[in-house]
Amino acid sequence: MLQVWGVLAIFILCPLLGGLPLIAWITSVLTGQNLARLGTGNISVSAAFYHGGKLVGILAVLSEAFKGIAAVLLARQFFPEGSGWELIALIALVMGRYWVGKGAGTTNVVWGYVVHDWRVAGLVFLIGGVSFTILRERELGRVGVLILFPLITALLHPEDSARIGVAIALAILIGWIYKKIPDDLDLAPEAVQAQSQTMFRFFQGSKAIVSLDDRLEANKVGQKAATLSQLKRWGYPVPPGWVLPPGDDAEPLINFLQPREAQPLAVRSSAVGEDSEQASAAGQYETVLNVTSKEKLRSAIVRVQASYDNSAAVKYRRERSLPEDAMAVLIQKQVQGVFSGVAFSRDPITQQGDAVAIEALPGGADRIVSGQVTPEQYRVVVTQQFNATGQTSWILPEDVDLQIEGEGNVPPGLVKQVAFLARHLENRYHGVPQDIEWSYDGETLWLLQSRPITTLLPIWTRKIAAEVIPGLIRPLTWSINRPLTCGVWGEIFTLVLGKRAAGLDFNQTATLHNSRAYFNASLLGQIFLRMGLPAESLEFLTRGASFSKPPLSSTLRNVPGLGRLLGKELSLEKDLERDYQQRFAPGLSKLAEQPVESLSPTQLLARVDLILELLRRATYYSILAPLSASLRQAIFRVKDTEIDYSQAPEVAAFSAIADLAAQARQVVPELRLEGVEEQLAQSPEGRSVLSSFEQLLERYGYLSQVGTDIAVPTWKEEPHVVRELFVRFLAEGNEQGRRRERREKRKGGLVQRRVDLKGKVTEVYSRLLAELRWCFVALEEVWIRSGLLSLVGDIFFLEFDEVRRVVNGADSGFISGLVEARRSQLEQDRLLEPVPPLFYGNTPPASPASP
CATH class of the missing domain: 3.30.1490.20 (ATP-grasp fold, A domain)
Known part of the structure; x- marks a missing residue:
């Protein structure tokens, strides 16, 4: 008789319990909302989370969990624990939940099954949860769970066919209800309560x-x-x-x-x-x-x-x-634009400067992008002090007033905001110019697209280049120095990067614009990133921003490459000594044996090739030796005042001139600054000083005012420069007396050896460049005599390949016009003021010269 009452209780009380609208009551009390009139109209746990937020959703879960647990415990009062009647109670509960409450009853079944058989519930949760997390397929996850719980029930209770049959019926019922009601998880995630968004997106699931x-x-x-x-x-x-x-x-x-x-x-x-x-x-x-x-x-x-x-x-x-x-x-x-357009964070026409170029029209952005309507054009100058660097918001600060060029229907405030947004985006992308598409709907300025302006890449910077390669540079100098320097830097970077150097064209590291050297900041930025340096490395090159500490992972990844570079640094002195004995000393001796004046153009070209072969190796040392000295000085914290630079050729030459001036003062105490040579020639001691001066000129004749520019005459060609220095030291007396400081500390010694090595490298490198210059000067003299060139210095307006072609017999008719055009361009570039610190793209327009 007890079981009869149990059946009645299950089929009467469980449907009523399932239909009890606890979720609707909770939502109405806490939020004042009617779930039946919101979204899908479902009165479900997911709807409670979606419309009511986390607290309402959690209370909804608890209420539905209570129903499922209560149904199972009710059946357990009349039937044995674990019987199929507990699952029949869940079926009755789910039917009531669907008919009255407009829900699937999933939460009821989950918690009811936990009480009915926790092993089945645990295995289904584990297998289903892991599968859903990996596959992210919501529909597949549902079907999988509906198959899993009857299957696992059958595996754990193979002798209980009644329980297995009811479990299958419960799964079919839930699957049927899923087909009948809309899914709250199909609602737009943007409208969900903020506290529930993460969970809602997770359970949406579908990949x-x-x-x-x-x-x-x-x-x-x-x-x-x-x-x-x-x-x-x-x-x-x-x-x-x-x-x-x-x-x-x-x-x-x-x-x-x-x-x-x-x-x-x-x-x-x-x-x-x-x-x-x-x-x-x-x-x-x-x-x-x-x-x-x-x-x-x-x-x-x-x-x-x-x-x-x-x-x-x-x-x-x-x-x-x-x-x-x-x-x-x-x-x-789709944004319903009131005003729309595009903006370029750097002017793509001028390819330099601080102007943001904007094109805009009333209406949608598609009108401008299609190119069918002529837009209004504006230029807004956003100078460095107004840049968005350091700003946390893309919104234009109220205290910043930008100047607009151009007039039209677009509100000036909107134009300024668009300009600030464009530059803010450029800064966020570490200085890479951005092309943005935007639209303003009357309330919000929407960003529809942002991409690099490909015609403004790469970015070229004078930073560092202005110090390493100063002044105006002629084509011949550039055509020789660029492949030498870029090639060596490429070897060094490849040594560190290994296979990660693939795809990098190191020959594009530098270029000549307005007759001045610029470094490729975009390429160097890529190299720095591959070396594990921070993303702001590009900003360091373009704007002088400071580096942050590189992440440990990238540092560890570069340990093998840095180890290879360290090996080169440690063997630098030994390698230089070997190359000096085997290459540089024999090469310089061979060059000294035969004066250039006696050589034909073909022989001069062969001599140039010999020098270039030596220079390729010398350039390696001329880059690595200063780098090594600077790193050691920084590591051991040695001050400049603790280092003796007397081995540097320029310092040694100046010291020798100062010593000779002091000697001349002793020989002729009343020496007048006018006619110095005539006064010294009047005594044997004075003539000895003059002889020493000629020896000094021979010893340091390879030096020039710009050691890396072969277009600049050497001291040997312009001895008056050295004579003027000599006279100046005579006038200054003992104030320029040389003093060599000796260091006993180990850290000073470690650095000093590298500084001395750097001096030796500079001497070899400078001597080879001087020999190279003298070859071209001799060739120029031949061509001037033949009428091919007109003026001294003309040959330096030709590139090396052009010189080679003419020497090898190619048509030389193009030379005079080409030299004249390049000479004129150099003079225009000389008047340029100020020199642009940056320019964008490979083909920038010529900068206007200052009047």
Whole structure:
């Protein structure tokens, strides 16, 4: 009789318990909302989290868990523990939950099963939870759980066929209800309560739904989508968006988005390789706007994907040697723009300066991007002091007033804000100029796209170059120095990077613009990043920003390469001694044996090739020796005042001149500064001083005012420079007396040896450059006599390959006009003031000379 009462209790009380609207009551009391009129209309745990937040959701879980546990315990009062009647009670509960409460009863069943058989519940939770976390497929996860719990029940209780049958019936019932009611997890995640967003996104699960809120990788979804995802995480105003990765089924995303008239969507391309620093692919792929239905969305996705194989797009990739890859599709809520446009954080026309160029029009951004309407044009100068570096917000500060060039219908305040946003983005990307697309809907300035301006890359900087290679440089000097220096730096970087140096063209490390040297900050930034230095290394090169400490992981990754470089540094002295004995000393002796004046043009060219061969190795030492000395000085904290620089050729030469001036003072105490040589020639002691002066001139005749520029005459060619120094030292008396300091401390010795080594390297390098110059001077004299050249110094306006071609018999008719044009350009460049510290791109327009 007890079991009869039990059956009645289960089939009457359990449906009533299931239909009890506890979730609706909780939500109404705490938030004042009616779940039946919100979203899907479901009165469920997920709806409570979605509309009510975390507290309401947790209370909803507890209430539904109570129902499931109560149903099982009710059945246990009338039937044996663990019987199939406990599962029948859950079925009755779920039916009431569906008929009255408009819910699936999933939470009831979960907690009821925990009480019924905790082993089954634990195994289902473990297997199902791990599978869902890995696969991220919501529908597959549901079906899997509905199969798992009857299966595990059967495995653990194979003799209890009644329990197995009821478990299967419970799984079928829940599956049927899933088909009948809408899923709250299909609602837009942007509208969910903030406290519940993380959990809501997790349980949404489907890997087909990729949002811009996720951390996206460019090699999987394209640079455009990955960049917008990054910008959204950084706090920039990017419209909500989703991505269909290449090869994924579009239907889950289409069903998820539910496009409608009230909120149209924009469907755009995000091809792998698009919007990169190498190629923007602007306008190559399809964009579809005003998508308002599932059918239109499905069609738009197909159109965008098909545009990857358009003949123009295929040709574009082939011309730029871009690999054939894949097309992701980016879908965003379409901004109803009041004003829209594009902005360039650096003017792509002038390719230098601080102006932000803006193009804008009333309406949507597509009007400008299509090129069918002429936009209003503005220029806003954002100087360094107004740059966004250090700003935490992209919003223009109230105390900053920017000057606008240009007039139109766009509000000036909006133009200024767009300019500040563009420069803020450039700074966020470490100085790389950005091309942005924006739209203002009357309330919010939306950022639709940001990508590098490929025509303004690479970035060229005078920083460091102005110190290493100062002044105006002629073509011959540059055509020889650039491959030598870039080649050696390439060897050093390759030594450190190993295989990671693949794809880097070290010959592009430097260039000549306005007759001045500039370093490739973009390339050096890539090198620094591959070496594990911080991302702001590019800003260090362009704006002098300080380095932060590199991450430990990148430092450890470069330990093998740094170890190889350390080995080169430790063996530097031994290697130099070997090369000096085997290469440099014999080479310099051979050059000294035969004067250049007696050589023909062909012999002079062969002599130049010999010198260049020696210079390639000397350049290696001329870079590594100063680097080694500077590193040792920094490591051992040795001050400049503790170092003796007397082995440096310039210091030694100046000291020798000062000593000779002091000797002359002793010989002729009343020596007048006018006619010094005549006065010294009147006595044997004075003539000895003059003889010593000639020996000094012979000894240091390879020096010049700019040691690295072969276009600058040496002391041997212009001895009056040395005579003027001699006279100046005579006038200054003993104030320039040389004093060599000796150091006994070990740290000073370790550094001193490298400084002395640097001096020896400088002497070899400078002597070889002087020999190189004398070869070209001799060749120039031959060509002047033959009428090929007109003036002294003309040969330095030719590049080395041009000189070689003429010597080898090529047509020389182009020389006079070319020399004249380059000489004129050099004079124009000489008048340039100020010299631009930066310029952008490989073909910048010529800078106007100052009047």
